Amino acid sequence: MTLGHAYWRQFVASTISNLGDGINAAAMPLLAISLTQDSRLIAGVALIISLPWFVLALPVGVVVDRYNRQTLMVATNAVRCILYVGLAITAATGILNIWLLYLLLLGVGICEVLFDSSAQAFLPAIVDADQLPKANGRMYMAETIANFFLGQPVGAVLFALAVGVPFGLDAASFAVAAVLVASIRVRPGALPTPTTDTPNKSFGDEIAASVRWLWRHRLLRTMAIMLGAANLGGTIGVSIFVQFALETLHVNEHWYGALLALMALGAVLGGLIGDRVVHRLGRSASLRVSFITFGLAAIGTGLSPNYWFVAVFAFIEAVATILWNVVSVSMRQQIIPSELFGRINSVYRWIGTGSAAIGALIGGQIAYYFDLRTPFVVGGVVILVAFAFGARLLSDQRIDAAVHATPAPPSMT
Secondary structure, eight states, X not given: OOOOHHHHHHHHHHHHHHHHHHHHHHHHHHHHHHHOOOHHHHHHHHHHXXXXXXXXXXXXXXXXXXXXXXXXXXXXXXXXXXXXXXXXXXXXXXXXXXXXXXXXXXXXXXXXXHHHHHXXXXXXXXXXXXXXXXXXXXXXXXXXXXXXXIIHHHHHHHHHHOTTHHHHHHHHHHHHHHHHHHTXXXXXXXXOOOOTTOTTOOHHHHHHHHHHHHHHOHHHHXXXXXXXXXXXXXXXXXXXXXXXXXXXXXXXXXXXXXXXXXXXXXXXXXXXXXXXXXHHXXXXXXXXXXXXXXXXXXXXXXXXXXXXXXXXXXXXXXXHHHHHHHHHHHHHHHHSOGGGHHHHHXXXXXXXXXXXXXXXXXXXXXXXXXXXXXXXXXXXXXXXXXXXXXXXXXXXXXXXXXXXXXXXXXXXX
């Protein structure tokens, strides 16, 4: 069974915007370290980008269910285009400072919450349920190739040549993606009717009901908490990775981009084999192997004697990340009712992704007061502790029962 024209249009739009994201992901830390040498302020970039997930994920979930998801995706891409044009101009003219960078990135982070929440809720409207693991796997593979393997090495090189160019290209990628998403034709009735006509339910009521729904769903609650621990622990190290690479591993800007490209090889492999690995190992084993890999790879990175060891650990962690995403996102899309997906998924993402802001704050402090290796080791330990508490709850029996439950329990009513 083919994935359909609507999916492939979304696929191309996502790939193009992720190419811009990759260019930005390499150039942004280099831009930050050119503005300040303070580890706390460098980590602040990751904090500012992650903060909207912590603050806005819950109300955004209600917005996604109340309004047209396709329209939200187009609008947020358009706003991101404008913000990156401003970033490109201020960086190129020398007006930019670390505080103005924070302000622009706060706007970008808000748009990211809106777009990502809408996109995950939108995919089930253009792909059949039994095709979701395949569709997500292909999407993650393409996004990873564009983001890591192509975008990030190019971003590092372009930043060395001209500071504003990477961010201008990112702006262009969002403009093209907005046009492509707007052109997608969704089957009549595929998208749930937006719930703007519910005057008796306030935002607060819907958020509270969504929190209760997720909290009573033991499997999704466990996965959300584990993901939160993984993102907290991972961001403790990642928030200062550019400084670690340049000052501890002694790589230059060009080799920094190459290091990011090596990470992408693992993610590409994960995208290519993800659905087959899940079929062979089962969802439970895939989730457990992925999660313990996160912790061991973080510790290994912190203890690595040189660039090449870091590259190997990054490669392995990238495979695990894609594998976790293929399984967990497909499960949520199958378990959560479509008409409730936006708000319940937002609770999941709030718990699972909002913690990255806390990790960035902790990572900057540890690096400032200790050294640039310690954040990775501390983060890895946090992840392994979470694995020890949560892994036993990720059994195949619980997963199968949750996926095949009709309707997905517990009810919102």
